[in-house]
Amino acid sequence: MTAIDTDRVHVLGVRHHGPGSARAVRAALREIGPDAVLVEGPPEADVLAGMVGEAEPPVALLAHAPGAGGGAGRAAFWPFAVFSPEWQALLYAHEHGCRVRFCDLPAAHLLTLEEGAGGAPAGSGRPADPLGALAEAAGHGDPERWWEDAVEHRGGDGGAGSPFPAVAEAMAEARARLAPGPPPLHEARREARMRTVLRSALRAGHRRIAVVCGAWHAPALLDPPPASGDRELLRGLPRVKSSVTWIPWSHGRLAAGSGYRAGVRAPGWYHHLFTAPDRPVERWLVEAARRLRAEGAEVSSEHVIEGVRLAEALAALRGRPLPGLEEAADAVSSVLCEGSAERAALVHRALTVGERLGSAPTSAPAVPLQRDLEAQRRRLRLRAEAEPREIELDLREESGRARSVLLHRLRILGVHWGVPAADPVRALGTFRERWRLAWDPELSVALVEAGVWGNGIAEAAEARARELASGADLPALTSLTERCLLAGLDGVLEEVLAALSARAARGGGVGPLMAAVPPLARAARYGDVRRTGSAALRAAAGALLDRIRAGLGPALTGLGEEAAVGAAADVDAVHRAAVLLGGDAERSWLDALERLAPDPALPGLVAGRIHRLLRDAGRLDGGEAADRLALAVSPGAPPRRATAWLEGFLADGGLLLAHDPALLALVDEWLAGLDGAAFTSVLPLLRRTFGAFTAGERAEIGRRARARGAPGGAGREPEPAADPARAAAAAATAALIIRTAKERE
């Protein structure tokens, strides 16, 4: 077959997501004035091309094949940013009313391949970024920079004409060297398909056709083999049932880090290059300075001026005509951030990736996530009604648990169809959950937006939870742990817990750690109710406990009276958590308390509390506890500390004092030995301590103290006999409980 008629067909070989290519494509299309545009993408999307006017990039074409038996299924994406040449081509076609045809292999076939995502399986024998390979051959690290320098700025400004013939030539050369011989089967099929679509467009009588495809493919289109070979290649391709739609995409997922093969390192920078009218480096540094000032850093205009000078000097040193992203980044970190890596990273994240979420056309077909929700709703018999109603779920039943999990997953995705009617944390101890359900039309939009996280509810919720976990602080991570547990996201739970331990290590002190442990321990316990793995939770809580133990002494000693109140409550909460965890965690926690207890630098309240916990746990016998109490309230100790010590020791009620004559004697003697002034100063505190006891306890203590003072001494008064009539009801209940427990065993 003869070479292609270059008057009718214009092949625009581009760099995917290259702003330079995008600008060149826009200019070339205006010049050519085509009546048909061929773009790389699945042919199933031809009908969707007309919707680009309603969309806000970044968006992606999503092809999805439902998995067997309602599983996760397969998906392939074709993302477009505003700076993607393909997007500019689609936009041009939309604005000028010309025909769009997608000319890649059908999604129905791609989804049968092993590596579906990204539109092409890996290892197809060509470099991932052919322009990048050329740039590297020319000694440039930044392909986009090289493209700008070598392609766009070639031959001075003004009517230099289209760069595309030169690109095609360069690629023909690159193909001959980097991948000689016939292309691998998959590549060959793709190119055969492109040529087939091109031939059919020619037959359809279009006068001028523009083909926008990866530069690598340009030579294959310009010098086509006979059509019969292509037909042979494309015969009998396996297919699956699939559907294609537009979904919103984000810069973050466009970045190379997210696994998309033709991804870009710096979508924010490319967006900037494409949208900035002039002086890109100056504008970039000004924007960076603005961001840094918003974070409270002192950045003056002088910084920006010197930054631009450094970027230019660097470009000269590196032999580049103009500064690029690397030079701008060096200038930001050396001048604007004065060497601070944290601040530079902040600007880098905010600007270089430049997070931006697109919106899909409203008339696009339903996304898989919506369909998945529909399927689950039908299975769980939950109707989507606008009218609010309340439901109650029994978590011991399979269906109740499944419904709860679905609602929790939707909440993680930001689709608040159900809202817990009671505070879920308190409800968790029980087996029931109350939800208030109302389907607001806004939720459909939220669901479409959530489509960016995945195609199934579970998978999307996991991805979202992962995202939430990155960069979250300790309280946020703890709450996320609970939410993951509730949503049954076991896969992410471990990652969140790992993030939690990492955060704890970096963490500002023992205080936040102590706040984080109790919810974790609680979660580990009710994890059993929900049949989720609680081993990981226990391990994480245990690790946090290790850190608390290491830092407990310095954190508790030398606190003021007010801080001591909070610290005592924290110690209490962590103690309960340690007991819940049991085993080693509990033992080593008590060891730590035991070591710490005699420290005189502990505030009285905390010291008293610790002694009480140790005594209740059987670590201090009565005699030892009495010795410590005697020491705490001995005449050498400041009375206020002694009182605080007592308050901590007796905080759980006065029965202890009523039933331990030795302790009562110590307290009594201490109190009697105080002089007038000291007594006055401790009286309000004592009143607070004793005021918290129940009236019965107070009366009992009073009675015993009176008896001590009476002739004959303490303990002589006979115990009042039990009143069988009054005890009967309680005894019957106790017997019932014991019997039930035995039957269970």
Next chain:
Amino acid sequence: MTGPDDVLRPHAEQRFAGELAALAAEDGRPRPPGWRLSPWAVSRYLLGCTLGDGTVVTPKYIGARRIVEVAVATLATDRALLLLGVPGTAKTWLSEHLAAAVSGDSTLLVQGTAGTTEEAVRYGWNYARLLSDGPSREALVPSPVMTAMAEGRPARVEELTRLPSEVQDALITVLSEKAMPVPELGTEVQARPGFTVIATANDRDRGVNEPSSALRRRFNTVVLPVPATAEEEVDIVTRRVADLGRSLGLPEVPAGLEEIRRVVTVFRELRQGATEDGRAAVASPSGTLSTAEAVSVLTHGLAMAAHFGDGVLRPSDVASGVHGAVVQDPVADGVVWREYLETVARTRPGWRDFYTACREAAG
């Protein structure tokens, strides 16, 4: 005149005179005023290359290329350069070679100490002449900075953060006005093209005289990283420990590679706040834990093993040294160190002895 062979440590421009001359001969690119080489040739001198005439230029700085490029570009825009980094990251070395390559003279040096006075940055007087002849140009003793200004060369300031604040302030005028007035003589020295300042500072050395933002603004800052990989650092430490051991005349103790690797691992993990496998985070202590400190801990350990131990470097020989290096602040660092021992060292296979020795050293 002493040549490079007669002195204990020749200056960079003496030792590498041949390389500099060869580079200058081949360098056809434009040179900024006052420079002996073009910026491009300076970066080649630092990064190493082979010249057209076969001269091999040895690499002076091993590490990221962009660090050298940013440093050279900074000097080319007549900005002052601040090299930040923990001890042992080759700050001084890089500063000396930069000055040598740019001007052929690395000796215009102000060493920053708590006792450095303003005379070291401005000028002093020869008091005998001052008394006999009165104030005159001859009685004035210029500082290295003043000389650098007059001759259009880079001046070096070592340990910028150790200079007292008022001495740092004197630098601000020099860097912003590029002139130094001498009111006693009614004249001034104006900087000639090529003058700039290369300063070094330790960025973990907090609490020493932190430069004011006015001064920081006059510098472009380049942070020199610690060795990128554990292998690289183990390599550096092994070589330096062997060197030091020889010069201290220590009996030959086979410097157990295992123990060196362990100390380097501990230092790296605490420094970077995560274990080497990246799976667990750890807290960082207040100390710098530089490569240089790892060397000194191991040298000390070798001495212990040689004189008091069984001649083999064992965990117990290094435990107290590691403890001392990590725990600078007894309270906060003590917590960090105990936490590290309990959460990382205790469970690591083969670290049992080390863990026990460190627990004993921690008391």
